[in-house]
Amino acid sequence: xxxxxxxxxxxxxxxxxxxxxxxxxxxxxxxxxxxxxxxxxxxxxxxxxxxxxxxxxxxxxxxxxxxxxxxxxxxxxxxxxxxxxxxxxxxxxxxxxxxxxxxxxxxxxxxxxxxxxxxxxxxxxxxxxxxxxxxxxxxxxxxxxxxxxxxxxxxxxxxxxxxxxxxxxxxxxxxxxxxxxxxxxxxxxxxxxxxxxxxxxxxxxxxxxxxxxxxxxxxxxxxxxxxxxxxxxxxxxxxxxxxxxxxxxxxxxxxxxxxxxxxxxxxxxxxxxxxxxxxxxxxxxx
Amino acid sequence: xxxxxxxxxxxxxxxxxxxxxxxxxxxxxxxxxxxxxxxxxxxxxxxxxxxxxxxxxxxxxxxxxxxxxxxxxxxxxxxxxxxxxxxxxxxxxxxxxxxxxxxxxxxxxxxxxxxxxxxxxxxxxxxxxxxxxxxxxxxxxxxxxxxxxxxxxxxxxxxxxxxxxxxxxxxxxxxxxxxxxxxxxxxxxxxxxxxxxxxxxxxxxxxxxxxxxxxxxxxxxxxxxxxxxxxxxxxxxxxxxxxxxxxxxxxxxxxxxxxxxxxxxxxxxxxxxxxxxxxxxxxxxxxxxxxxxxxxxxxxxxxxxxxxxxxxxxxxxxxxx
Numbered sequence: 327x328x329x330x331x332x333x334x335x336x337x338x339x340x341x342x343x344x345x346x347x348x349x350x351x352x353x354x355x356x357x358x359x360x361x362x363x364x365x366x367x368x369x370x371x372x373x374x375x376x377x378x379x380x381x382x383x384x385x386x387x388x389x390x391x392x393x394x395x396x397x398x399x400x401x402x403x404x405x406x407x408x409x410x411x412x413x414x415x416x417x418x419x420x421x422x423x424x425x426x427x428x429x430x431x432x433x434x435x436x437x438x439x440x441x442x443x444x445x446x447x448x449x450x451x452x453x454x455x456x457x458x459x460x461x462x463x464x465x466x467x468x469x470x471x472x473x474x475x476x477x478x479x480x481x482x483x484x485x486x487x488x489x490x491x492x493x494x495x496x497x498x499x500x501x502x503x504x505x506x507x508x509x510x511x512x513x514x515x516x517x518x519x520x521x522x523x524x525x526x527x528x529x530x531x532x533x534x535x536x537x538x539x540x541x542x543x544x545x546x547x548x549x550x551x552x553x554x555x556x557x558x559x560x561x562x563x564x565x566x567x568x569x570x571x572x573x574x575x576x577x578x579x580x581x582x583x584x585x586x587x588x589x590x591x592x593x594x595x596x597x598x599x600x601x602x603x604x605x606x607x608x609x610x611x612x
Numbered sequence: 613x614x615x616x617x618x619x620x621x622x623x624x625x626x627x628x629x630x631x632x633x634x635x636x637x638x639x640x641x642x643x644x645x646x647x648x649x650x651x652x653x654x655x656x657x658x659x660x661x662x663x664x665x666x667x668x669x670x671x672x673x674x675x676x677x678x679x680x681x682x683x684x685x686x687x688x689x690x691x692x693x694x695x696x697x698x699x700x701x702x703x704x705x706x707x708x709x710x711x712x713x714x715x716x717x718x719x720x721x722x723x724x725x726x727x728x729x730x731x732x733x734x735x736x737x738x739x740x741x742x743x744x745x746x747x748x749x750x751x752x753x754x755x756x757x758x759x760x761x762x763x764x765x766x767x768x769x770x771x772x773x774x775x776x777x778x779x780x781x782x783x784x785x786x787x788x789x790x791x792x793x794x795x796x797x798x799x800x801x802x803x804x805x806x807x808x809x810x811x812x813x814x815x816x817x818x819x820x821x822x823x824x825x826x827x828x829x830x831x832x833x834x835x836x837x838x839x840x841x842x843x844x845x846x847x848x849x850x851x852x853x854x855x856x857x858x859x860x861x862x863x864x865x866x867x868x869x870x871x872x873x874x875x876x877x878x879x880x881x882x883x884x885x886x887x888x889x890x891x892x893x894x895x896x897x898x899x900x901x902x903x904x905x906x907x908x909x910x911x912x913x914x915x916x917x918x919x920x921x922x923x924x925x926x927x928x929x930x931x932x933x
Contacts, residue, residue: 414715423714428681432705438671439706442678442686445634449660450682469701472671479666611717 331369331526336590338365338389341398344594349560354406358419361389363555366574367489368393370526374537380443382436382458383429385420390459394427398597408604415607434467441473444482455483455540463494465503478514481543491554496564511547518547524574615759616786619650622764627658634679635662636672637689647691648727648786673699676722677707685721685771692738693726704749707776711751719774729782729823729869730917735908741869743780743876747852754852757781758822759788760806761849782823794833805856806847814844815931816863822847824867831923839928854880862893867923872903899926
């Protein structure tokens with residue numbers, strides 16, 4: 327794994343940890359969902375995407391944003407309602423739009439929209455795709471099935487990335503999902519790829535042909551078996567410590583990682599100090 | 613020309629004029645041409661942009677929002693407006709919100725067409741007028757088809773708003789002629805508001821959406837001939853946001869087919885009270901269907917839906933005391 331990728335994963339982790347700390351100190355309003363443990367997923371995916379591809383994110387989207395844009399300042403300002411916020415502080419943690427990146431806060435809602443964008447791309451910009459991140463819990467929503475059906479029928483360049491972290495808020499996957507995600511993809515005749523490791527180079531090499539297929543109009547589902555190390559939101563984790571899952575960081579523990587992590591932590595600390603000191607955001611265009 | 617033909621022609625013209633406009637809906641493609649035949653000929657003429665979809669109101673509306681986000685425009689046909697409930701999340705939480713929730717204004721050019729209304733014996737889930745459930749959503753404008761508003765102009769205005777719009781189409785209008793008002797009333801249309809009137813000062817003003825207009829006009833005619841009561845009918849094309857300058861009259865009625873409770877008329881009445889309280893002889897009178905599901909059997913449906921007879925009676929009783 328090259329430094330740039332590992333470093334980006336560590337920046338995401340530092341960002342999420344800092345955010346939970348700021349919440350703990352009462353410095354952030356509202357709520358948030360962190361992606362601790364899942365940082366490698368969007369970092370691996372961004373290596374396969376073009377800036378002209380569309381990315382649809384969800385409630386747990388900080389990693390998706392930071393993997394695409396090296397902009398922790400803008401994201402933290404958005405979450406804290408400070409000057410320089412990506413969306414003037416209106417959207418907050420889970421409603422962000424920048425260029426071809428967009429997140430929404432309702433489960434499953436983004437998939438039909440991503441299908442619509444893919445329909446546009448198919449006609450206007452062949453070769454581009456729409457990539458939508460969803461979770462295992464999202465499969466409870468009917469909109470997912472409607473969108474998968476349409477994508478398959480219309481051969482839309484839609485890539486669905488499932489972050490299966492084994493838990494939907496507090497409900498384990500075996501209590502909310504009958505059958506499998508692979509079975510669901512198969513039902514629509516869509517290719518499905520299961521990714522179990524966290525090595526971004528391996529992941530990219532493995533997914534590259536699938537992503538090329540999506541660009542050619544063969545929609546696909548990629549399922550990452552991953553682990554949410556932190557709470558669903560903040561301080562709401564009811565799992566015993568041993569049930570949380572493995573941390574990719576342990577596998578890559580090394581002096582190099584320590585060095586990159588120290589740099590990431592100090593960068594995010596500086597970002598937080600800067601953003602906290604900024605004036606409040608202003609919402610001008612309603 | 614009948615209203616359905618006017619609407620079909622408008623869709624043809626819009627699709628021809630804009631190469632980035634799509635039309636999606638269940639069974640809209642030829643040779644079927646939609647459950648009410650409104651999209652006839654479109655898929656033949658514009659293949660790839662007019663598409664029959666699976667029975668997936670949520671996905672169709674989401675796809676339209678995705679096209680709009682990409683700079684295209686889309687018209688969605690919901691086969692029966694009752695099914696728009698299945699698209700409510702996409703409309704309320706995504707399409708309408710996207711206009712403003714990302715901090716800067718995002719143009720969203722999309723129209724959701726909803727055939728509504730009863731009187732045809734389709735029963736409780738295929739006869740409703742659900743306009744009231746869409747009132748008051750930031751970034752969502754509501755329109756209603758009428759025999760007095762050219763559909764090309766209305767649809768063009770909706771797309772130009774750059775925010776999601778719903779067009780409610782009362783099914784009973786499809787076979788009615790455009791621009792027809794009974795003798796001796798005259799018709800004028802200004803700034804999207806149609807007015808059916810006599811030259812003398814009216815005893816009352818009746819506000820009604822397009823679908824209820826023919827019924828109100830029939831009641832106005834019998835009120836004139838039998839009771840010498842003079843009414844002016846006001847039919848806005850845009851129901852919400854409601855912004856209509858009312859003719860001066862001391863009595864105002866709002867007539868709509870919605871069942872009772874939380875109605876569009878209540879919203880209109882509130883605005884009229886705020887603007888014109890001083891000149892009114894009493895509060896605005898709401899006339900609508902009963903607080904009931906809409907039954908299938910003709911005699912039962914008739915007992916629930918607002919009718920010409922009800923409108924005649926309520927206006928007469930209110931004016932005569």
